Amino acid sequence: MHRRKFLAATAFSALATSAMADDDKKSSSRSGSTSTTTAVVPASTTVKARVIVIGGGMAGTTVAKYLRLWGDGIEVTLVERMPTYTSNIMSSLVLTGQRTMASLTYKYDTLRSKYGVTTVFGEVVAVDPVNATVTLADKTVLKADRIVMAPGITFDTVPGLGTSDKMPHAWTAGPQTTLLASQLNTMRPGGVAVLTIPKTPYRCPPGPYERACLVADWLRVKKPGSKLIVLDANSDIVTEKDNFTNAFLGIHGNVIEYHNNAEVLSVDASTMTLYTNGGGTFKGDVVNMIPRQRAGGLIAATGLNNATEGRFAGVNVLSYASTTPGASKVHIIGDSSATTQPKAGHVANQEAKVCADALTRILAGGSPDSAPVTNSACFSTITTTQASWLHAMYQYDPVSGTMVAVPAATGASVGWNTESFKDMGKWFGALMADTFA
Amino acid sequence: MSNLSRRRLHALAATAFLVCASVGAQAQTTPAGRLLASNCFQCHGTNGKGPGFDTLAGKSANELYKEMVEFRSGKEGKGIMAKHSMGYTDAQLRQLAQWLSTQR
Numbered sequence: 001m002h003r004r005k006f007l008a009a010t011a012f013s014a015l016a017t018s019a020m021a022d023d024d025k026k027s028s029s030r031s032g033s034t035s036t037t038t039a040v041v042p043a044s045t046t047v048k049a050r051v052i053v054i055g056g057g058m059a060g061t062t063v064a065k066y067l068r069l070w071g072d073g074i075e076v077t078l079v080e081r082m083p084t085y086t087s088n089i090m091s092s093l094v095l096t097g098q099r100t101m102a103s104l105t106y107k108y109d110t111l112r113s114k115y116g117v118t119t120v121f122g123e124v125v126a127v128d129p130v131n132a133t134v135t136l137a138d139k140t141v142l143k144a145d146r147i148v149m150a151p152g153i154t155f156d157t158v159p160g161l162g163t164s165d166k167m168p169h170a171w172t173a174g175p176q177t178t179l180l181a182s183q184l185n186t187m188r189p190g191g192v193a194v195l196t197i198p199k200t201p202y203r204c205p206p207g208p209y210e211r212a213c214l215v216a217d218w219l220r221v222k223k224p225g226s227k228l229i230v231l232d233a234n235s236d237i238v239t240e241k242d243n244f245t246n247a248f249l250g251i252h253g254n255v256i257e258y259h260n261n262a263e264v265l266s267v268d269a270s271t272m273t274l275y276t277n278g279g280g281t282f283k284g285d286v287v288n289m290i291p292r293q294r295a296g297g298l299i300a301a302t303g304l305n306n307a308t309e310g311r312f313a314g315v316n317v318l319s320y321a322s323t324t325p326g327a328s329k330v331h332i333i334g335d336s337s338a339t340t341q342p343k344a345g346h347v348a349n350q351e352a353k354v355c356a357d358a359l360t361r362i363l364a365g366g367s368p369d370s371a372p373v374t375n376s377a378c379f380s381t382i383t384t385t386q387a388s389w390l391h392a393m394y395q396y397d398p399v400s401g402t403m404v405a406v407p408a409a410t411g412a413s414v415g416w417n418t419e420s421f422k423d424m425g426k427w428f429g430a431l432m433a434d435t436f437a
Numbered sequence: 438m439s440n441l442s443r444r445r446l447h448a449l450a451a452t453a454f455l456v457c458a459s460v461g462a463q464a465q466t467t468p469a470g471r472l473l474a475s476n477c478f479q480c481h482g483t484n485g486k487g488p489g490f491d492t493l494a495g496k497s498a499n500e501l502y503k504e505m506v507e508f509r510s511g512k513e514g515k516g517i518m519a520k521h522s523m524g525y526t527d528a529q530l531r532q533l534a535q536w537l538s539t540q541r
Binding site for chain 1: 481483487524529
């Protein structure tokens with residue numbers, strides 16, 4: 001209801017005309033931009049191909065931008081539910097009051113004005129992977145030569161939690177982030193907070209650990225005597241083990257109580273109790289319940305969830321085309337795809353560029369680059385003023401058909417410092433500019 | 438070989454490639470090294486033009502390549518760029534440096 005209102009009537013009718021007129025590619029002209037930003041990519045007078053991008057997060061926004069920047073006459077329509085994007089990256093800093101939600105909000109204006117992307121704010125209800133059509137909630141059908149899906153993640157239902165907001169995940173930045181921040185703020189000193197880490201693969205591998213460190217540091221100062229119980233469903237810290245182990249046992253040793261192999265099986269929201277697989281029962285004044293994850297609902301609805309026990313979408317990492325038979329016109333990038341790369345915004349941006357490059361070649365009758373390279377680089381908050389960094393580089397391996405991490409280029413900083421915390425701000429600004437500006 | 442003459446050679450090579458491509462299929466020519474160099478954009482800005490860490494556009498291919506080799510040798514410390522530089526082959530470093538040098 002709320003979302004539908006954002007379907008701007010003018011943009012939408014223009015799109016419905018151009019995107020649906022599949023047999024009229026040569027003469028179709030793009031609607032003009034209303035923004036004052038200088039267009040980097042002039043509006044094409046000749047549309048040679050059409051691509052629909054579903055999802056305006058880090059992956060979807062980047063692929064839309066780069067298809068316009070690198071493509072020759074590729075008309076790009078980005079379909080997204082919300083008129084603005086809220087960054088998940090850096091959103092744990094909202095919990096400690098170091099960032100505002102507004103500072104994490106991004107618009108699609110530049111995508112339209114500078115790159116000539118058409119945006120449609122609406123809900124996709126169906127994707128036909130064979131005919132490359134997308135059906136919106138109002139029954140409008142959009143048609144393209146290729147579809148790029150970047151619907152991100154969705155969460156498993158937690159038994160006992162239902163739709164209660166008493167145990168927010170705050171793992172998709174938005175109202176849940178604000179809610180968790182408020183719950184932490186009103187927690188009594190000497191209270192107990194619980195943070196749960198789901199089984200891999202989940203969005204942002206170091207994310208829950210860095211959040212635990214950050215919140216522990218904040219609790220130590222703001223809520224003296226409080227404890228943070230970390231319930232990790234995995235057998236061990238899944239990434240950056242040295243730094244997080246040292247931080248958990250060292251500077252946060254008086255606050256953090258870490259349990260491995262502690263998968264939450266069910267909860268009782270009324271008593272704020274969590275029941276784990278080992279028979280352990282934990283109670284918290286505040287519970288940050290991060291459930292297990294799967295690809296955004298459209299992936300399974302389209303039948304593309306053929307990897308990771310049906311949770312994510314298998315892709316050919318040369319082009320990110322679906323590996324589901326008959327769905328080769330659909331490409332899946334970012335967190336909803338199953339690759340050897342982490343599910344994270346920084347590498348999603350690079351996956352998007354590989355996909356955009358491949359599509360420009362494919363749509364012009366060529367083949368994708370046979371040796372793509374991607375990198376994942378990020379910073380983790382270890383305290384409210386210090387950070388560590390984590391890096392990995394991936395080279396395509398033709399034998400396995402996967403992106404393989406280069407050992408020498410994969411690893412973390414030895415320790416953490418204030419310089420890296422400052423670099424983190426710069427890194428974030430640059431990444432968001434490469435994606436949204 | 439001087440920077441200038443190397444650039445001329447590359448320009449010649451590019452022209453030759455364009456001619457071949459236009460004779461053959463309608464395939465769009467994708468500049469060599471562009472996709473590789475786009476790994477730099479997340480931190481150095483789209484096309485290496487910022488915002489972010491050091492601006493890369495405007496530097497010569499030689500300069501960019503040498504900087505990456507220095508990072509790889511460990512002369513620049515053990516920071517994230519040292520780690521990053523070790524992920525590329527030598528040929529890839531030359532390719533991405535060459536493409537970045539065309540950005541003004």
